[in-house]
Amino acid sequence: MELNELYLPVGLVLPIAVCAIFSALAPRLAGSVARGVAVAGLAAGFSGGALLAARGLADLTGVTAYEARLTIGVFFPLMTFVILAFYGARIGKPSAGWVAVAAIFSSFVLSALVTYGWWKLAPDERAGLTVSAARFQWVQLGNVWITIGVKLDSLTVIMYFMVTLISACIFLFSVGYMAGHSDEVDHQSKYHRFFTYLSLFAFSMLGLVVSSSLLFLFIFWELVGLCSYFLIGFYFDKKYASNAAIKAFVVNRVGDFGFLIGLMLVFFYLQDLDLDRAAENFATAYAKGSGIFAAGNFSLFGIFSASIATWMGVCLFCGAIGKSAQFPLHVWLPDAMAGPTPVSALIHAATMVAAGVYLVARVFRLLTPEAQFFVAVIGCITLTITALIAIVQTDIKKILAYSTLSQLGYMIFAMGIGAWIAALFHLMTHAFFKAMMFLGSGQVIEGTHHEQDIRKFGGLWRKMPWTAVTFFVGVLAIAGVGVPKTNLGIGGFFSKDEILAVAYHRAFHWGETKELEEAAAPGDSPFVLVDAQDQPETPHPALETGPKPRAERGHPAHGPFVSPKAAIIKQMPRLPQWMFWLPIIIAYVTPFYMMRCWYLTFWGKPRDQHVYDHAHESPLMYVPLVILMLGTFFCGWFLFRPLLAHAAEGATDAPAIVAIDGIAEEPAKAQGEWMNVHAAHGAITAWVGFSWVVGIALAILIYFRGLDWAARFVRWPVVRQVHSALVDKLYFDHVYGLVFVNGCIAVAYVSRWIDTYVIDLTYNLSAGITERLAAFTGNVLDAHGVDGFVNGIADFSQNIASAVRRPQTGRIRNYVLFAAAGATIIVLFILYLTRPHEAVAFGQQPPALPTAR
């Protein structure tokens, strides 16, 4: 056996061995230093194992180191899941948590190496790796093989990095958080169970990120939903928790129903479920002017009519509506806060709910302008209504949940207006600051013994300074604090403002002659990321395998031509103006409700002395907070946006729509070695540049005197009605509960009634009638000796009855008779239906057997 054949098995066994040693050793260790060394050893064992295994995998299968590392990084949390599922209880209370931390840490190490290596590569080397990434066959569907493999591109790399980094922080936080929480249920430790689910989640989420095929994306999509279900319902002895879990799963299933239909459409019309090949086929179909783009050729029950391609995009997007909790399926996310707070931070703020945005980013190449517009509308509605609801919430986690919804709305909206980079960039920055704020809220809730009502907090910064500071950074980040026209700012300053800038462009300057000319000009177009093809007769760039290295693009054109992108831009409509104004208004609302939350919690006078006295914070929990705070600061400045900008080149190579980003006063910067804040803010400074000042100031002004002024304000006539509507979450839950839940249950009971009293009763009745008939024939006719023939039949049936009869029930005869009668009726019925030369009422037309096609 060669040495390199040993890498994989050794790499897989090593963590298990280290884990066994650790769990045997840990309980006996005294002193924090010894424990720290043990944990470090555990993490080192896992990381070393992961590196070895990745190398072994690369040798064994011939995939590149990038793919091997990403793959192993996916499977290590799965390994922990299996270990914890079977031995978690035995591994015991703190150790089980550390094992999970070690596994996700090893994934993080791998991903950091991948990201570093990827960062160092030249763009065309990256493109080459993307094209050559391996695919393995899984099952054959019809004559198409469903393949499995790593979708290796900049988006995967950076998303993977973000997920592992934030997961590692939150896992670490959870070790501290669950130390106090795990016994809450039934006084049995559910500690290991928590980390079991978390590990399964990490596996599923990373799997989702690396999937190269839509089907696998869907499979992992469902798995993250499952983990979400388990973790929302973690305190499942509480009714509200299990209700919230069911709500989350079922609402997601509604979205997945659409996703599934989208998959069918993709499979049927694009003949593949692989993301890249489906996109290629889409481009081919578009270039050929295939029927799937004909307007209104696909209508559902004749009601909604649009082109098949549009339906495909809309149906796929339905999945995102469910998972990213967009209107009208946004109702599950606030309830999902029933889960432990680290879960809210990881799953319901940073990673899983962002998967919907990721999905849209992945299927961007399959969208049509109509589908894209639909995406934008949904995003715009979501970001508006949820931000408004957030204003009146009093539960600290609910405020964060609604703010997450609103920010997800921004991302989806951004996808819908073609701001591909900005959407994902916002996803990244949001993941950092929102995870940080959620963990901060967890710290508050934990420190105040499960108080979540911000009206009872106040002045907590004295008791928990670290939390107050990090939370405040989060507020600044979500508010988009920064100085316009400079690079000084954090979080949303870069990402959200870029979205708004694109919206501004789409609403006011879209398709202007000057820009069309520029787009038509050879070389880099100012705002279209994927530039025009240099040879007009080539149908479409996406037809060629994979994105071409950038060097080959942008050759000077040989003569004048019209860029296909320019043609697309001409066809795409301007954004309606309300879709620009709503996000702008909400950009003012966001700083207000977040500052309100922070101010009422940490500033001012304590409003509940009891809560205040209890408050404290623990170091195990604020270390991750600080890491995330650093992430919040830095993610706007380096690594993330350039990689996303690079990813955009291949991932938005769409035939029907265009991706636009970083509006274009400085084209060189638009493509993003450095974020293009100048340009973005140049366009919209007047609108949102200082929205954060206004929002934050307004919050301080209103809550300066505690809750009094706000309470007074709410009593004003119109305000009161609006306020109560918002408090009731605009009645979505009421209506859904009444119409869908109760409606469905009502239909279910009606079905049950039909089953018992119509279908079954028909059988029983026919049996009864036969019995009467038999009694009549047997007793009356036979007794009077009228008809020997009928008599014979009755005798016959009685004979069978006694043959069958073992238990004496007296109903056997009816059943035998019923069987005979029923069979006769059925035979007659079939014979009736299969008569020739007549239109058949029930079945399809008798086939005029078609000739072979």
Add this chain to the structure above:
Amino acid sequence: MNIEAWLLTIIVFVPTLGAFFCLLVPRASIRWVAVAATLLTLIASLFCFGMYFQGDGGGQANPFGSSYGHLHYGFRLPWIRGENFTIEYFVGLDGLSFPLLILTTLVSFLACLASWNFDHWTNNRGIRAYFILFLLLETGMLGVFVSLDFFLFYIFWEVMLLPMYFLIGVWGGPRKEYAAIKFFLFTLAGSVLMLVALLAMYFYSADAIRQAMTAQGGGIPSAYRPGVTLTGGTFDLIELSTNLAIQTYFKSDGLLFLETFRFAPTMFMLLFIGFAIKLPSFPFHTWLPDAHVEAPTPISMILAGILLKMGGYGFLRLCYPIFPTGGVFWAYTLAVVAVISILYGALCAMAQSDFKKLVAYSSVSHMGYVLLGVAVMTTTGFQGAMFQMIAHGVSSPMCFFLVGVIYERAHHREINRFGGLWLTMPKYGSMATLGFFASLGLPGLCGFIGEVYVLLGTFQARDKFPWAVPMAILAAAGVILTAGYILWLIQRVYLGREREEYKGFAEATPREMAVLIPFGALAILLGILPDQSLFAFMNGTLDLMLSHIRSMTGIA
């Protein structure tokens, strides 16, 4: 003796032999004999895997051959000779029957283990009769799946009926007589229709051969047996499907039954109803909830795991290859019935308060996918239907056993009276979650693949059937309802606060885990490696069958 030729016969009759031994041994060892017999059958059936790995005679690399009707372990003996007909003892295995054969032996073995600790056994009531009937039932089921002579098939079909009737009627719950008779009569009604079809098919095939002989002069060569000529009617299912003379005659539009009715659609429907009752499909499903509720746990496992599959197997073995034009004729009706089964079954399941009834209605819903998959007559649909059958054959016995485990402890099945069982019995709770999520069709578990294949297959039929897309969409909506009732069930039974009255419940015993773990492992395996674990063993045959159907109907 050529062991390969006898292998299937051995598999089918080992349980009968076991039943015979059960007569002889003392009471205390009966269970051991039964377990040994089912285990032996299981092991023997595993030898059939050999057909994929060795040439089996001709040394062919492709285990599926080049046309439909390529058999392994085939064995035929003239059994009943009449003046102008021969009924054969004809058994054989191909990609269609093989997965079901393995499923049968596996589920039977596990159901036998599940019968170990019956309430009845404490006073030794009926233990001997129970296991004898159980083993005879297994013989009947195995016979149905391996026999390829229609007459033999029919006999095994009836053989399986009677033990089942007694197993429900004697060892069942409070309304056992009602349920048993209902089961018996529903199936019997189906059999009557099948018998009509059997006779008609024989005589019409005789006509077909006679006509062809007049035209050609001389015997008609068999479609798949070199050197054999036909001179009269036949019960041979493969011959009936593949012989061109018979097929051309059967599908001709002018051919009438009883001089009035078109032959192929009529025959198709007669057979179809017989199998649809077994499936069971709306509106013939009402025997199923009653039978399940009253049947003892192991019998429910058999019923859900295997008996229902006979319906689907019947479609694939008889209806479609022999009367492909009938399939086209009825496709719309069948699809409508299938979609109604899916949605209506799920809705009924949602409204149930009896645990077992809920699982029973969920079977109606899940088997609706099988019907939909075959109704649209596409490769993917057929594959999905087969996969769904196997997946349901794994998940539903598991669910029924899960119900049985708590029924044994609580002696009731009222869903609303349970709660918090996951806390009381953590291991059992985890297995229950696995089982019910497999049934829900969670990706990564077995239920998902079948559903997706059926839905895609339905969608694929869009070119030939304009109604296929709405059907696929309606059927896909079933996944929402399924999630609803399964999660609601899990919430009411397993989640929530621990209840006082169930605190004393013992965790699942090793024997119970031994039943649950194979099911759970298979559910995961089928979900993760569907190709290697199942499709590889059957797709070849399904493809060949489909190309045969295509060539007969001219429909893609």
